[in-house]
Structure formats: structure tokens, C-alpha cells
Amino acid sequence: MWKFKTRSSTRSKNRAIEPQVVVTLAQQRTSLISVIGEVNTPLRFAVPATGAGDRVLDAITRAGGIKGQGYSTWVMLERGGRRATVPFENLVMNAANNIYIQPGDRIYVYQEQQKFIVFGASGAEGTLGSQGEFNFDAWRINLAEGVAKASGLQDARADAANVFLYRREPKEVAKLLGADVSGFAGDLVPVIFQINLSDPGGYFLATRTQMRNGDVIFISNSQSYQLSKFFNFVTTVTQATTGVTSTIIGVPTASAAVHGNTVATPVTGTAGTTVIPVTTATP
Template sequence: MAGPASLDVKNENTTVLPFAVVKLNPEVVQVLEKYEPNGLPGILADTRPPSSIKFGIGDIISVTIFEASAGGLYVPLEAGVRPGNYVNLPDQAVDNDGNITVPYAGRIRAAGRTNVQVQEDILQQIKKRAIDPQVVVTSSQQRSSLVSVFGEVRTPVRFPMPLAGAQDRITDAITRAGGISGAGWETWVVLERNGKRATVPFGNLVYFPSSNIFVQPGDRIYLYREPMKFIAFGATGQQGEFNFDAWRINLTQAVAKARGLLDLQADPASVFLYRREPREVAQRLGVDCSKFDGDSVPIVFNVNFQDPAGYFIATKLSMRPFDVLYAANAPQVDITKVLNFINTTLVTAESGVTLVNNIRFPGPTSSTTTITTIGP
């Protein structure tokens, strides 16, 4: 596959889409390592652990009321033989208005409040009528504060968040679903929260603990399988689309996956990596971003494999999904192509003359007539 010449890339000779060329060196690699693609914390601002879970509409609530002695508001005198002066009220669901009903306390607001807040509200309503009352409110069944995990997991699950806040992280939620069903390096995690969506590779959660954020009530976690790939063409041993087959690979490994550079064709000093970088990263790399629109800048990184240091630098540059790797032809290759074309043309012409000289036709005076070419 013919591609742009190395000089065209290095000189940024294009009028269709502007791009920047950045020579790969240790300083550039340091900038790229610092500005890793955004994980979940960079997309979803709320990474704090969940506070105490609040009741929602439809939750089933259990209320238990204790009194200091029998004969009070809730515990009759004959209950003195029981091992405790308390009464369990029938379980009830939080209604569409967000309330529950407690005898002698009336309608109590429950939706959007913690169990401690509901307990205190009930206590304030009955403390002047009951005998030194105490109130315990628990959740019998949660229907609002749920977390869903589905997709490429062994057992899709929908589980409630404990009232006290279990502080589960994303990987904990995935574990509740039996873990991922495929290879980690080709699994992606989508987190939906409060109308926002963030997508990261599964490995991002494992190797970057800051990305493994806490689960919040209402989170939907979807896992899907899509191998990470890059494209290689030009003077490489093999052109096409290649899977990473690992959580991460570096530029040197990518060249190896493409069967290396062609000995008689490639220019080792002109290996290029095409990708888009955020404007902030491009500015840190010294790119003049004034001629670029949008949040990202197309950049072509140039690595020189003719320099031994280039191999070490390339091992520090991590490939990203959909990167494009291009190895340019050496300048002498184009000259060789022209010479071969000229040589082929001359040989073809010479062969044609020889063929004409050897053709014989039947004549009237002899069995064959020889056509003789006249000319210098």
C-alpha cells in the first residue's frame, strides 16, 4: 500500500486537514505518560464513597417501637411477661408521596431521608405520649437504591445498596455479578450515573486504583467485549488491523506485531504514529494550536529507529486503540522504482524489435520471406 513520502509528513505538506508533527523524545514521552486518557474520575466528578443510603418510593420499611415499661402507648400491661417491651409495626412501602404511616405519629416523610432521620421524626411525634420510647427503622426490601451489572459478566445482577453504605467499588460490583466472562484486555466498562456516561477499558480499573471509584445508588454498569486494535501500513512486513491481545502494548511491540520493517524498503528514521491528542496535551508538546478547531488536535509522532535510542523511547510510548502506524519508504526506493520501470520499458522495446526480425511470411518465390528492418 503506497502512502505519503516521509518528507511530505515531516514538512506537514497538506491543505485538506492540518496536523502537527512531533518528534518522539524522552520529554514528549513524559508528557504523554502524565496525561493518560481520562478514566472514570476525569469524566464523573463525584468519586466519593456513598453516604448513608436514603429511602425511596417503593422501599419496604420496618418500624419497631420500644417503651421503657408495659402499659404505655404501644405495649399493653399484659405484655410484661415478654422479653422486651416493644412492638413491630407491619411492614409498609413508601407511597408515591414519599410517606409512611405510623400509629399515633401520623404520616412520616421517608423518601429522601436516612433511617436515622426517620427514626428521629417518629420519636419526636410520640415521645410525649409513649413511655420513654425508642424507635428502630430498617429496610425490609429496597426497590429504589439499586445497582445493576449486566453485559459480559457471568451472572447479571441487580443488588440493593446497604443502608449503612457498603462502599463497594466498581470491581466489587462486577464481582457480585460473577466477574467478567471474557479476557480482561478486550473488555470495556460503561458506567451510567445521573444522566452521564463514561467508558473505560477494564484494565483501567485494575491498574489505576483511582479509576476504581465507589458505586452509587442507581448506577448501571454495562460490560461489553471489543478487542483493542491498531492499524499498520506502509513499509511494514504485514499491513492491516492488529489486536493488542494485552491490556497494553508499546510502540515497539506494535511494530513487531506488524512483522517489523521491510529491510529493502522501509526508512527506519521515518516511522510515524497518527493519533489525536487533547488540546492541553498538544500545547504541552509545543504545538501551535491556533490553526486547529475542536477539543483534540491531530498529531503525527515521528520515531527514528535508525537511532539506537529510538528503540528505548518507543518502548515507553503506549499504544492506544485506533492508533495508526505508518512506515515510510526510504527515498532510494522511489528511485529504484523509476529505474526498474525504465529498464522494463527498454527490455520490452528490445524484445519487440527482436520479434519482428524473426517473423517469416510465405512468399511467391520461396517457402518463406524474411522481413528486414531498415534503419540505423
């Protein structure tokens, strides 16, 4: 077989046969990470297409950290048209939530207090109660602390044996609690927990029950207070009836005076009936 050698091959003999070329990418917009919202220095920074090895907290640190308190800070991550939101606490306390960032991610940091609502016989004695919406003002609080934020239970009004906690639980949890979830179409099921604070063991249970954002606490009235409310209602109705009777009695008197008649002073008869003698004036 014939073998031919070209001039170029002869010149390249004994030279490098594996040349290397270095290419530097100045900017790639699809690989930018955005960190905006309640951070000290909102920014966009570039990362390699394979990722920079940074996590969500690292990206927030690049942006100067969060502005407000950690317990009221939430972090939303947008990736590929989908969004997920977690409390800032979850990123700090649970390393599994502090995931790696990827090119094109957007991180939005915002402030929103976790809140709960209290109804019923709560508040200081002699007041209408401390019903309303309350902030956590902490990363987490328990049920006992939630009741304390509403100034506790009113001694003369509250039924300590009937304190209720309303919340929504996942269907799996509701099933474990023995609830029938067949009538609920969603993933969450409304569940009511009852705690007896008249039992010392109930206080330990309340300290172990963690409050969640959107929970509702209801403190029911005692039976004696309900009976007192009934008697107050009866008294109010009786007083109103007495006032109407006095008004009706006064009508003939006023009518006689308008027509120029002499009206005598009302007298109570022996049978307890009010008699109003009216005499006609002489023309």
C-alpha cells in the first residue's frame, strides 16, 4: 500500500498534537440568580450553568441578609415556573430545607407575622375580654403561651375544662386521630382539639402543643355564667315591661290634661290595681 506524507504533516512533526483552547464566558443571563424583597442589598449575580454550589441561605447572605426579625420572615423560591414558600426559621433550623440554588432561580424575602385568633372567655377580670388576633412575636409558641397572650382565662366566666383549639390537619394525621375524612375533598381536614385546663395534666399538654399560623382558640363560658346571663336577660325584659306599663298609664293623664280636664292623683286599690280617677272640669 502506498503511503504519502504531506508537507504540513512533516512540519508538525515533534510538535504538540493536543492543543488546548481556553474560552471564557463573559456573561450568561440564563444563569443569573435574583434575590429581592426584605434584604439589605437586593441583587442579581451570575453562577455557572452547573450551579455555584451555593444554597438558599448563601444567596441571602450575598444580598446582605434579612432586614427584619427572623421569626416574621418568609422566603419564597421560584424555579421553573413553580413556587415554594417556607419560614426563614425552617432554613436555619432544618438543613434539609436549605437546598442548592440553580441558574435562573428567584428568591423573594418578605415579612409576615404568624398569627392566631382567640374567642370566648379570655382576658382580665371585669373586662369584655381580650378577644381578637394576636401575633406570635416568636419563631414558635405553644398553646399555653397563646392563652397567656390573650390574658388567660376569666375566673368567673370561663370554663377551664372546655378550651378548644381549631386547626386544619392533613388527611393522614386526621385518620390517625380516628376522624372520618371520607366527606372531605381537599388535602386538609378541620380538626377540633379539647384541652381540660382544670386538670393539672392539661397544662403540661398545653405546653407540648405547638401553635400554628392561623390557629383558633375558643374558651367556652361556664354553666354558672350562662345561667347568670339568662337571669340578666329576664331582669332586662322585666324592667322594659315595667317601663312600657308606666308609659301606658301616663297616656290617659296626659290626654285629660290636653283637653282641659281635672286629673286626680293615681291611687292604688286594695286588689293592687292602679286606678286613675278622672273628673271633668266645669265649662
